[in-house]
Amino acid sequence: MFADNFTNTDVKNNILTYPLDHKQQTENRLIDSIYDAAIDPQKYDELLLLWEDEFFVTPTRETSQQVDGAIENHIRRAHKILSLTNPQQNEPPRIEQLVDADPLPTLILSRDQIVTLANQVAQNLFGVKIGKKLPHNAFSADDILKIKHYLTHLNKHKSDRVLAIIQPQNEEGQATYLFALSKIDDVNSRRSLLQISVVNTVWNETVGKTIQTTFALTDAEIDLAKRYVAGEKLADIAFAKGRSINTVKTQSKSLFRKTKLKSQSELIRLFSALQQFAQQENNGRNNALHLEEPVGLNSSYQHFIGRAYINRMNGRKLYYETYGDPDGEPVLYLHGVISGTKFTHEIMDLFRAQKIKLIAPHRAGFGKSDPHFEQREEGFVEDVRAVLVAEQVDKFKVVGQFAGAYYAFILGAALPERILKMRLINSHAPIESKNQLSKIMGRPLRTLVYTARYIPQLLPFLLSNMDVQVRKNGGRYSMNKYYRESAFDYELCQDAEIGEVVIDGFLSCYAQGNKFVTQQVKNLYQKDWSHLIADCPVPIELYHSTKDISVPLWVMQDLAKKHHQLKLTIVEGGQLILYKYPKTILADL
Template sequence: MTTPPPARPGEKERAAPDNPMRLLDLLDSAYAAPNEPERFDELMEAAKRYFFKTGGEELAADIPHAVEFDGRLAPHIDRIQSMLDATSLAPAGRSASAYGRFTLAAGGRVIEGNEAASRYFSARFPCDLTALDLDPASRKRLSAALADKSSGEEPIIIRLEGQEQPNTAIALCRRTGEGAGARLECSLSHVVWTDELVSAVGEALGLSEAEAGVLSGLLRGLSHAEIAEERGRAADTVKAQAKSILRKSGAERMSDVIHLATSVAFLLKTAQRDPAASASARPAAASEERRFKAANGRIVSYYAYGAKRGAPVLYFHGSLQGPFFLNSFVNGLNDLGATLYGPSRPGFGGTDPARKGESYDGATVSDIAEICVREKLDDILLLVQQGGVSHAYRAAATLGERVKGMIMVGGGVPIDEAAHLPTMDRYTRIAAAAVKHAPAVMELITRIAISVFKRRGYRRFLEDYFAGSPADLAALSDPELYAIMERGLDHLIAHGPKTFVSDGAAQMADWREDFERVKARAFWLHAEDDPILPARFVQEWVRARTNHPVETAPEGGYNFIHRRSDLVLATIEEALAW
């Protein structure tokens, strides 16, 4: 049986749980799960026994002091991570990400990458660039892009050809850092661009047949001159058609078009594979990702949806789904003349984690403030999903009178552990207890969970997560909504498990003071079948402190903002007139 390591010389002996067998049971399950993914459920049961009394609802008496023992888990986390790194990366279900992602560092070293990239290149990361299944010309192009400072942080496109296998892919790359700290962050788009698929993507983007032909060449990494020669057209004609593609897709750069086209292609393929896919299913809503370097040097990513320069709506995403929406919702924003800005919080998606020594909450609010300045936002409506609520109130307290009002969709309230935890689903209850009282345990569980569900496939994770919510299980059969769920999970784990821990701790913190500082008008929408926090707790808490309306609706579940987007849009329309 695994035992905790002894205290280091000179280190004060830390308190152990009242029942150390619970911790040992948890660690034994944690050591078993990396090599036996089917035992992940045993780990979750061990975590429930560790945090809660028999019955699994009331916190164990010693848990409020568990953080005193937290630091002693670091060696275990390191060992288990080594086990996770050594396990096979081949998943049993769908790839965790439709995109391979990898990072090339100075000296020709690929320092990290996801499982999709590992499978594509037949390599394990970290490794030398020469270990990747690429022909010499492709390696040279990647090395040259890493060395080229002139591109700044603008994305560039590189065509990659396999050496052993006849694979062709497009890599969208962004260079960051200087000298020994230089990095080339690459997103790998591997699609066999058949005429049928290009035609379908062109139709989804509203392109003419001629423009779709030009797009086909761009997707295969051809230059304007090469496309002109291949199609027997003048170079100026091809350039004009390329400009038309940019305009129709709503993108500023051709790299954004390729990223968008690949997203559409992957979704079309998913819909074809999914037996529950509807013939009328549409690809996920097109969005424009914007990035900038913040004042503290971090890269901040956010998305823009809806009308161009319309009435500003600032979105605060929940943990699992990120700032992504259905086509019908985006069309509704357009109809309302509203522009929704959806930032990725620190450590989510394309946004860098908070710097060492910088608070997570401080980085979140600072990013929001910089976005508002860059986009010249005023009279702002805040749209808030689930756990984004604490962040929204912190930001609103800082933005002050620039906030027009707030709409909470499934938004929580400051957590009362005794009252709220027993009503939560298993995953949420364990996470809520862990991020507050034992963040190292939460990090350990999250690391294992990420590895296990990458191998099992995200659908299996979502089926397990939504097991107690009929509305959400039904939502899995909607290919457009399912694609948003997968994209949201990728968005969550983009920078590893620490983001989940930091964000969860911010949600579990006492943010009542921020709530009381905000005087803006607000409206609360909550699903009657919300699996995270029952509507009655929200109604009681909000009505005891404000005159904010709290309305409920049936059959919304966890995915309320998507399943009942009609109600959300109607509320936005009303709020824009406040």
């Protein structure tokens, strides 16, 4: 009898206390993981797993869920620790990020001629290795002397100014790229370094008129100057103008005599200096257009037309890039949250072949564009209007990727009479059900979306941790982690050029801390924006993949059935189908 009573009591106690103990143990593991991830970003994956186990429930209705007050307090404390131990969130991007994201050959030298940084394009072009001395055969003997001279006298020069122009030759003795030498200051290492990068200049009519008036140049001579600034060689100019080389040589002598210059390099330096001065003079004038990084000259990057910025209200700068044919049909490109405004050579060639001028603005807070003081959808539309005015565009088409679709729908409702059509690639869609959310493939994105939707008060901690992940571990680490559950996308990312393009998106979205990502996540996931699709009367072509990691195909199929203006084309693959099938995705744009 005693034994029976003991056994029953023991079993009863275990039944009553085990669930409580197990719940407490789970919560303790989560709390430990929250602090671990705040101190060591490498433990973020473990946090996501425990986070999902703790918070992901199946609600009876689409409402916010309650979180244990003690756990929420721990998360707030951990977020404060994360902020204190990683105070660089609002600092500008590091030099490493800028070099890695540049589509043109760029390398950085220390005073002892050691290559401290070089993007993949520069490594391939010059045969240089990071941490090694600059090879003597990378440039001519005269150019090497120039490089050594400016390395020796770096302290005497101002930063971010063109010090000299050099033009290396290939094995056949032909001139290739034009390169600029400039001084940059690395605030992290507190060193002055020498940057060697492709000269970026396009003709600015205002500067051109100044040069023509100042030096009394004829129309033929100013046309010749324009071609020299564009990096054209003597033989190419003669062929384009239908003149003999001797005739062009005679005109060139007159041009250089009047300007008191000796070479094409000096002419480019003069033009660049006047262009920089013009930018400084215009600084502060709202909507004034500044050409910051125009065309990559004489290179395989010839279809990158340039980068410019516009001064907006309250001193904000709005940046954008242009690609393709300078005189082509205008197409506005809307990037996603982690998809940037850079493209592969193949895609840039397609823009040119289709006679398209692609205009790719950085949304406020993304990349180099300053954030809005008040994040408003109207502010995005106003920024687009400013870009269209600067580029003298009336009617245009739209291409959007991923979260860029959300802004495409906003634009379609605001400017329906000006948009001819839209093409949206693996478009995001409004979250209308818990089932839709559960089908998101990658745990990082699924956790982020769920938290934004149902427990938004915990979102800042996750986003801050992701920000630290990108800044501490780099874009490649973040890219591989993001796409590791999609074999299609992960394999594409291992291609050097595609990988650089994708990495640029990761670096650009966190370039100014996590404020941009926070706002994007709120727009996309904290509210139902189905009405934006209904309010957009523009014809829309959807290209959606069978295995997109963000939006299941069936969601887009349902949307296409609901809205008559949507036409769906299904493409086999994952999220990055644009880079796998660019000819298909961009056909007949």
